[in-house]
Amino acid sequence: MPDATGLELIAQGLREAEGESVVTDTLFFRERATLSVEPAHIRAVLAHLRARGYAFLASVHGVDYYPHEPRLGVCYELLDMANVERITVKVRVPSTAPELESVTPDAADGAGWPTANHQEREVYDMFGVVFRGHPDLRRILMPEDYEGHPQRRDFPIGGEPVIFTYNEHEALGSSE
Amino acid sequence: MAAGGVGVEVKRELLVGPVTGTRPGAAAPGGSDLRVRSLNARQLLRGGDLEGPNPSVHLEGSDFERHVEESVMTTTLDKAVAWARSNSFFPATFGLACCAIEMMSIVAARVDVARFGFEAFRASPRQADLLILSGRVSIKMAPIVRRIYDQMLEPKWAISMGACCSSMGVFNNYALVPADKFMPIDVHVPGCPPRPEALMHGVLKLRKMVQDDPDMGWRERYDAQGTEEIVPGA
Amino acid sequence: MSEYRRREQSITLAPFEQQLEDQLEAGGDEPTQELLTLNFGPHHPATHGVLRLLVTLQGEVVRDVKPIIGYVHTGIEKTAEDKSYWKVIPVIERMDYLAYYFNAMAYCSAVETLIDVEVPKRAQYLRVIHMELNRIVSHLVWLGTSALDLGAISMFWYCFREREKILDLFEMSSGQRMHTRYFQIGGVIEDIPRGFAEKLSGFLAEMPSRVDQYGDLLNSNEIVLQRLRGTCPLDAETLLSLGVTGPLLRAAGNPWDLRKAAPYSSYEDFDFKIPVGTQGDNYDRYACRLAEMYESVKIVQQALDGLPEGPHITEDRKVALPPRHELATSMEALIHHFKLVTEGMRVPPGEVYSPVESPRGELGCFVRSDGSSKPARVHMRDPSFVNLQATSPMVKGAYIADMIATLAMLDPILGGIDR
């Protein structure tokens, strides 16, 4: 794991390469390094980290920080296989405009990450974060015509009320 | 159902209690569905009466023939056919999730389902007459399960194996549909996943049902009329 | 004109060739109406679960594969947010239903990192024993069903014979065959019973000879060799760019295994080898998994011999239940017990991603806690979900039969994919 100073060095390198406001926050928690980054520069940051050796994108997943705004977060877990170091790049996107640059395709600014294809589709399906430039952005887990993004914290968990003998009639009655 | 529910028009009505005020075989509410009529017949067989809460058995004329034809298997051909059907089920493999692994292990050596003629697991519904629904049925999968059940051979039965299929089990959330909502299920096997022996028990229970001497449920065995719930303040 | 057309011209008569000419002018380079798009659908014996492949075929050759998943999506991650930390384990175990110990291990190690609790040595060894046995079970079910797809029906019965033995061991230690909920946050729920060690060593003594039997059955079987050798290879770079890990990556020559690269739960105490393939075709994938069974037996043997004494779960009362007999005597134990059982364990806020090497690749569990007694977000990076993306580059241009063999060797578990 890059230790705290390593993380600062990486953040410093990023600030020089991409511009001052790119890295909004660095966090070293339980020997794990996390970089919070501006949503607009996500492709550049990943390309920069790839150049530094983090060539394997293990996971892309969404998080919903419900009460705090910007609400929808997307985490990119990067792994440097040579000297076994992991770093997490986190991006926070407001729920009013959940837009993000997709890292899947090989765009103008360098190679993309094909592994993110299905994983970005899952984040879109579950959280509603639209990835611009994604080759095939459709729902992956829910049925195509499903409305709503189930993994958001304000989506009801659904399911059926458990029917016992004493509330059997009104439960069945209601669904007449 | 929550928004974006099952793409299958699902009608669920309370199965009218056996023979409350209607002659057996008449167009009881819930249509002349075979299930309602045979349930009525069984209730009659056990001395349930017709009118009032506990209708008694006074039948004449055509009602009596219908009652006999409904309830008791008289002809030897029926008995032979039922014997043949119940001893040579062709289950359609419907491995959905974890229960499928335990369903596979009833085919393996230790709990060998071939002893009862269940061994020929057919892949296509055209050659299968028993659907073992093993696993969780999601809302995306429900129309497909219903279509497969429709395309199966005609005398068909369905076993819903595991808690997820019978009652959404551990995951009571937006994504699952209990099998009862969109297709008739004959035997529910509890467990998550049920042991192979438990599924075997369910399969044998279905076999007895098809031979039309179903095990007496514990309620019938102790002729309890359903549990009386003491509703506080009701 | 493609070679396929030229070869047919020499056999068939002229008129058909005339039709082809008009077709080619009209429809660009390839005659499109020859292509048939079929659903290799959710209900299919060879898809190892409810995976649907939209396959575009040209005769027997697969031109394009588009996996469509979600047919067993159970909203597990949503359910996990609704349960307290302990109650999430049974829900998580039902994700990748062949590697239930690994799901529990990934989740427990993530929460243990959040709480910063130290798992006692004995618990780590017990976890390794159960995880490696679970890896053998997973590979046995894979081998049984894959050989079934290739036509070697009897392999199914041999593999499930060994599987029953291992499930007896799981039942002995935890009371349940599958989804045992044996791992607890901070260690394991109970110590192994008295007869467990003898039964386990009896099993370990005979298991290698059983795997030799599988090898004798399949390794020199001409049909299996024809079906597997040289079919649908994929090199390590493409696999890495697609995020593939596990036996698929090791079969292509890249020896990446988290048990060696980033040892967790005292894997560094055991010495075992990582089977690595050379070509990365179906035969290497099959051979790698078969060899992994030998290695897992070795690990379990060493873990059993070196099983240290000591507590089977952490002594920290904020995390683990106090032993029952203490409840009668000490008041603090009663209070801890009451707090843990009613409201559940409070976890300091933070986010952790902790990966584990499951039989199908890197299984990472991301847990975010907001300080309450319920996890705010639980996400499982499932290896099969990412490995599935490698099917279309592997299968393009192959026959349908090779696609079935490749799908079998990919070993996708749909519970893990659809979560």
Add this chain to the structure above:
Amino acid sequence: MLRTYLPAIVFLILGGAVGGAFAVLNSVIGPRRATPHKQDPYECGLPSEVKRGLRFGISFYLIAMLFILFDIEVVFLYPIAIELRAYGSFALVETIVFIVLLFVAFAYVWRRGALEWR
């Protein structure tokens, strides 16, 4: 004349009777319940869009023809193989010629590459 063919005739009658019985019994006893999707083509549980008039590749027919050709050859060999000693050496020579002829056909087909699928 009837005596010699009696076993064959009895066999035919029995075969026909059992086959017919099963077919008839099936339609008599089996309950009939038309459901909407019963007659739809089965495509792994999904509505199938495969059109009726689908043009199959030529290779399918080719392989089928070759199979029939060489399968009939094997069928002819069975009766000879059973009674080879009774027919004497003439039948042996005859069979060898028969096989060589078909071997020529096999060589031609192999060289023209009809056996590989692509």
